[in-house]
Amino acid sequence: MRRVLILGGTAEARALAADLAGRGVHVVSSLAGRVSNPRLPVGEVREGGFGGPDGLAAWLAAERIDALVDATHPFAARMTASAAEAAARTGVPLLVLRRPGWREGPGDAWRRVPSLHEAAARLAEVAARPSEDATRPSEASARPGGGGTVRVFLTTGRRSLPVFTGLPGVWLLARSVEPPEPPVPDNVRVLLDRGPYTVEGERALIRDHRLDVLVTKDSGGPMTTAKLVAARELGLPVIMVDRPPLPAGVRLVESAAEAAAWAQG
Numbered sequence: 001m002r003r004v005l006i007l008g009g010t011a012e013a014r015a016l017a018a019d020l021a022g023r024g025v026h027v028v029s030s031l032a033g034r035v036s037n038p039r040l041p042v043g044e045v046r047e048g049g050f051g052g053p054d055g056l057a058a059w060l061a062a063e064r065i066d067a068l069v070d071a072t073h074p075f076a077a078r079m080t081a082s083a084a085e086a087a088a089r090t091g092v093p094l095l096v097l098r099r100p101g102w103r104e105g106p107g108d109a110w111r112r113v114p115s116l117h118e119a120a121a122r123l124a125e126v127a128a129r130p131s132e133d134a135t136r137p138s139e140a141s142a143r144p145g146g147g148g149t150v151r152v153f154l155t156t157g158r159r160s161l162p163v164f165t166g167l168p169g170v171w172l173l174a175r176s177v178e179p180p181e182p183p184v185p186d187n188v189r190v191l192l193d194r195g196p197y198t199v200e201g202e203r204a205l206i207r208d209h210r211l212d213v214l215v216t217k218d219s220g221g222p223m224t225t226a227k228l229v230a231a232r233e234l235g236l237p238v239i240m241v242d243r244p245p246l247p248a249g250v251r252l253v254e255s256a257a258e259a260a261a262w263a264q265g
Helices: 011-022 052-062 077-090 116-128 158-164 199-208 226-234 256-263
Strands: 003-007 026-031 044-047 067-070 094-097 110-113 150-155 170-176 188-192 213-217 238-241 251-253
Touching: 003 011, 011 026, 011 094, 011 256, 052 077, 067 077, 067 256, 077 094, 094 256, 110 116, 116 150, 116 158, 116 170, 116 213, 116 238, 150 158, 158 170, 199 226, 213 226, 251 256
Parallel strands: 003 026, 003 067, 026 044, 067 094, 094 251, 110 238, 150 170, 150 213, 170 188, 213 238
Antiparallel strands: none
């Protein structure tokens, strides 16, 4: 029986596992174990890391894996690099499965940046001067430079929170599935929630918290697009963090069906 290792607990990874299992492929799904009560895929499940590319290469050889699919989150750059190195060492074919990224449309006001640190730097610039191009005043908050605060909807994940804390003149509504590591600064309110979200709910969230700008990563997919629609409708600018580049020479597909056709050999 053909043996395929799928890295990641994304919706695409679960769809791929179900498809391959239905075709008679022995599927092993590897979850990082960073989220409590994860949605489990069909087939065998392995939790925890491999110990870098060396550990992954040894595991691929020991388990006689025929194909490796990296279906991790688009921002899991370290895992993707480890997968590419391990595949090159062992000769196991590697495919990267990534949902398509988001595209700016009419009415959107996005500012793309290459990293989380660049997003934080952009917020610091906004807070240091009156509004001119990157944020808008909410009805109830004064502007920077006049004793006001930039109120930020931060949806980049709990591990990124330290990048954005400590910015003068910035208040954060940080939404994540799991709570961040304590202590949480006074200028941060944590909102624990898991998608999918609705446009109506996101509009209410933006209005109720008088938010001025949305900061998010280009994760793609339909589960969290409602915040982008709500931002467009309310005239809220978006700071969009671009995805990290893939390792050179890695093959990429954007759907579970494409990945299944490749993985079954």
